[in-house]
Amino acid sequence: MKQNTQTAVIVIPTYNEAGNIGKMIDYLNETTFPYIEKKNEGLTADWVMKILVVDANSPDGTGKIVQEKSKKYSNTYLLTETTKDGLGAAYFKGFKYAMKELAADFVFEFDADFQHPPETLPSMLKAMEDGYDYVIGSRKIKGGEEPEGRDFMRMLMTEAGGFVARFILFFPFKHFWDVTDPTTGLKVTRVKGFIDQMSFDFDRLYSRKFGYKVQLLLETLNMGAKFKEVPLKFKNRSVGESKFESDTTTEILLSCFKSRWFDPFIQKFLKFGIVGGFGFVVNTLGAKIFKNIFITPESNLSLLNGLCNAAAAELAIISNFIWNNLWTFSKEKIDPSKLLPKFLTFNLSSVITGIIIPSTVIAILTSLFGDQLFLYQIIAIFGLTIPLNWFVYNKIIWKK
Numbered sequence: 001m002k003q004n005t006q007t008a009v010i011v012i013p014t015y016n017e018a019g020n021i022g023k024m025i026d027y028l029n030e031t032t033f034p035y036i037e038k039k040n041e042g043l044t045a046d047w048v049m050k051i052l053v054v055d056a057n058s059p060d061g062t063g064k065i066v067q068e069k070s071k072k073y074s075n076t077y078l079l080t081e082t083t084k085d086g087l088g089a090a091y092f093k094g095f096k097y098a099m100k101e102l103a104a105d106f107v108f109e110f111d112a113d114f115q116h117p118p119e120t121l122p123s124m125l126k127a128m129e130d131g132y133d134y135v136i137g138s139r140k141i142k143g144g145e146e147p148e149g150r151d152f153m154r155m156l157m158t159e160a161g162g163f164v165a166r167f168i169l170f171f172p173f174k175h176f177w178d179v180t181d182p183t184t185g186l187k188v189t190r191v192k193g194f195i196d197q198m199s200f201d202f203d204r205l206y207s208r209k210f211g212y213k214v215q216l217l218l219e220t221l222n223m224g225a226k227f228k229e230v231p232l233k234f235k236n237r238s239v240g241e242s243k244f245e246s247d248t249t250t251e252i253l254l255s256c257f258k259s260r261w262f263d264p265f266i267q268k269f270l271k272f273g274i275v276g277g278f279g280f281v282v283n284t285l286g287a288k289i290f291k292n293i294f295i296t297p298e299s300n301l302s303l304l305n306g307l308c309n310a311a312a313a314e315l316a317i318i319s320n321f322i323w324n325n326l327w328t329f330s331k332e333k334i335d336p337s338k339l340l341p342k343f344l345t346f347n348l349s350s351v352i353t354g355i356i357i358p359s360t361v362i363a364i365l366t367s368l369f370g371d372q373l374f375l376y377q378i379i380a381i382f383g384l385t386i387p388l389n390w391f392v393y394n395k396i397i398w399k400k
């Protein structure tokens, strides 16, 4: 029978966790891993489980304890940082090490302080066996929970913060609805195709602290990860001091905002919007300028207005085409040999999406609901022209 061996590395960052880390390493090695080895909970693979502690050179001797444990358990490793560099930085170092030195197929993000029950690990491994790429523990779905006795402010921060984070990161798209706990700390990610495709340069992190969680969440989902949430019964920290800082909430929300703002899709859409807005200016101003140039006392005004608008509209179409090609879709820039046919298609589609379809709809709306031209124009521009253009540009004109 073909053997199916998979390596999972549990990355545990620590700062002053001397009261927890020894117990955690013992518990994982003596209770959790043997349970996984016996293929409980429907597991089928031979899981090689490893622990990697990334210690921020803790003054309380956390590192010493891990070193002692690594003598006892050959699957337990210590990576010591020179200083406390932030949670995100610690995970970046840990992921790199797990991939290069420990042959990881999967990497876990896991807390030393027993807030993430080790009992959750088997169900996460099972999901990975089922083909998921990214499995996260959620406090918000059925079976998940927040610890008891949390003070009101912290509860409020988690609830409101979680919702706002979700909104900023994903609204109105699919993951706004299906990611219920965007700031959860417990995760496992597939290395092949995901972790091994990421840059672990710290400078690209919007936050080296807790905020890295939301940045990586968006990035991993953007990479097309098949993701699933499993219930997380979040506990109060077992012993030791909380490293939760008063600026953590702000820092997370800022990371959400930056992650979304610099998201390639959003950047593209913003540029598309700016180019379109500029096209609108070219159209209106252009018509005025042409009129001033060509008007004479003998002019037929209706003919003149129509012609000036047509010329200005064409100018706007040309401007839209040029700027979208050079800027919005710079990564999908059209090959010079195809420029003419693409431009003609663009022209035709602009007439259809910008004039024919909206004008027809405006006419229909008027006959149905009476004369409300301005309202119908707004509906037509935002409800039809913009989405249709976005679709045509992405799927036809600048299709990769």
Ligand SMILES: Nc1nc2c(ncn2[C@@H]2O[C@H](COP(=O)(O)OP(=O)(O)OP(=O)(O)O)[C@@H](O)[C@H]2O)c(=O)[nH]1
Residues within 6 Å of the ligand: 013, 014, 015, 016, 017, 054, 055, 056, 081, 084, 085, 086, 087, 090, 111, 112, 113, 115, 185, 210, 237, 241, 242, 243, 244
């Ligand atoms: N290596 C490293 N570990 C860190 C750093 N900051 C926090 N940690 C550890 O990472 C774990 C998660 O940190 P946080 O979730 O930010 O804070 P926490 O202390 O668990 O907060 P509570 O949930 O209130 O207990 C903790 O167990 C810390 O020991 C850091 O800068 N470097």
Ligand SMILES: [Mg+2]
Residues within 6 Å of the ligand: 111, 113, 115, 237
């Ligand atoms: Mg904690």
